[in-house]
Amino acid sequence: EMPGGQFTNLKAQAASMGLEDRWPEVARTYADVNQMFGDIVKVTPSSKVVGDMALMMVSQGLTREQVEDPKAEMSFPDSVIDMMRGNLGQPPGGFPAGIVNKVLKGEQPNTQRPGAHLPPVDLEAARKELSDQLEGVDIEDDDLSGYMMYPKVFLDYMGRHRSYGPVRVLPTRTFFYGMEPGEEITAEIDPGKTLEIRLQALSETNEDGEVKVFFELNGQPRVVRVPNRLVKATTAQRPKAENGNANHIGAPMPGVVASVGTKAGQKVKAGDLLLTIEAMKMETGIHADRDAVVKAVHVSPGGQIDAKDLLVELE
Template identity: 55%
Template sequence: ALAGSERDPGLDLDAMQSLSHYWEGVRRQYSPFEADMRAGTSDVYNHEMPGGQYTNLREQARAIGLEHRWPEVSRAYADVNQLFGDIVKVTPTSKVVGDMALFMVANDLTPADVRNPAREIDFPESVVQLFRGELGYPADGFPKDLEARILRGAQPVEGRVGATLADVDLDAARTKAETAIGRQVTDTDLASYLMYPKVFTDFAHHRKQFGDVARIPTPAFFYGLSDLDEISVDIDKGKTLVIRQTGRSDTVDEEGKIKVFFELNGQPRAVRVAKAGIQGTGTARPLAKDGDPKQVGAPMPGMIATVSIKPGQKVKKGDALLSLEAMKMETLLTAPEDGTIAAIHVKPGETVQAKELLVELS
């Protein structure tokens, strides 16, 4: 519009078109992560999800095996919004509503179940933080009956939660971060650690084990190599790895893995890789019995983040047992009644499926 005027920005239209072609190709590589919306929908007037939350929540649902129940997740989002008092849904409150919606669908909970004081529910940690006031308060507050149920007798924060934060000893925090990841940290690393200690620590360990995976070409990173495919990976200035896949075995081992053969700069190598769609034949973890308060099962698929107990330990109803992490959502599982820890069937880092038995009480 400004071409030929005194404010002509001098844009090169051909160069801009080349960028369009580039991003068109990039989007094809990332197509599996699209929200898969093929048309406009009026359903937004029912669930009231912000656009970014819609795509994030749909991906979360896909990751924990609930994609086929997306209409139920959408309805649950609207139900949770009303349960919470019809709150303003922006980052991060919209995520909390989404966490609770997924939790309800994964556990087949209705709004009546959530309100029922006789029903024992381990709410997602983000929901507890919301009602505790860590994200602020709606103008009219939260529904008092639900607040009392979620906080289990704990008192919400008074006033602005940021005003109660203690000062950070940056030197001590830096030492703690360096101990956690086994190397010196930069100021940027320290800032990341202070804001997201677990996420940063996991990232640092991943980087230590695998290096900078961003250097792998996108198609190879997402989809792997087919037989006889060859790629080059620039790991540093003047240092290039040439990787060529040469074949794979047809035999699937007891863990559901096959051998993949490849050459690294001409040297033959092999690696075991999980075969898609194949279950390992190892011993499956038993399922928790419905209605048995002495058995604690997984409320949804996820990874065991922490285990706070040990066999023989006495616990009271409501004591923390372990935490489960599923697609940016953490749930703290607590003791359903007083008792003694009879058995622990999981350890941190293990992946579990919904309803698998995690802890037994006696």
């Protein structure tokens, strides 16, 4: 029962996490997660929650039985925790009690209408707050609505827009996979303002992991130097968490470190948030499973990680 509109998004997420060749397994796990959550109605955003959980399970090699086992400790994607708290509402009869207890670790969910607990919003004050964060940018109603519903996603989008310009005008395939030498695309950056972009050639990767890109912009030759992310990904090796070592906290999936909430020498208690990782809009919090002292933190915000990379050491 995967919604058609989700199919391509989830497949792209799987590919970004290195799971493209395991797509049939992802699809079967999606069905397992759906049943584990009580055969819920799957629309945006509940369908995304099911997909987030399926990707996490496949990337970590987890079965439905292991996830439902109350004795097996694990971290869940933030979207799953949010849904089990009742922040998307409740299905008829509620979510299965076992999975709610496992995800929330004893926290009581809200079984009432989520919107009933939201305080009133001063839209103009929120508009000014957003404008201040974006250094005086005029905020239209559509932007304000996007920020109110998805503040982190919207601010990430605006940050990328400042760095790279209006990449939304690129053809989808070009945005995801880049261009091939000899390929030409058209991008309309403003009404009546069109760019004709033709990729001519790429240089060899230098010792800094960068390549020169030779291209034409409306017939004019241009050169720009960019990082070759593929080369950097294959050369940067991180230590791996040791299997069975309770002091090693490893990455549950490939992604990017979104935030780090601890440092070496800090005392943490069971359940404290150590860091968050993000992969294709799926954010997962990594929590301490016991009281301990942090011996070392091996990552920093913005760092690219692979599954089982060592993130934090405890003592």
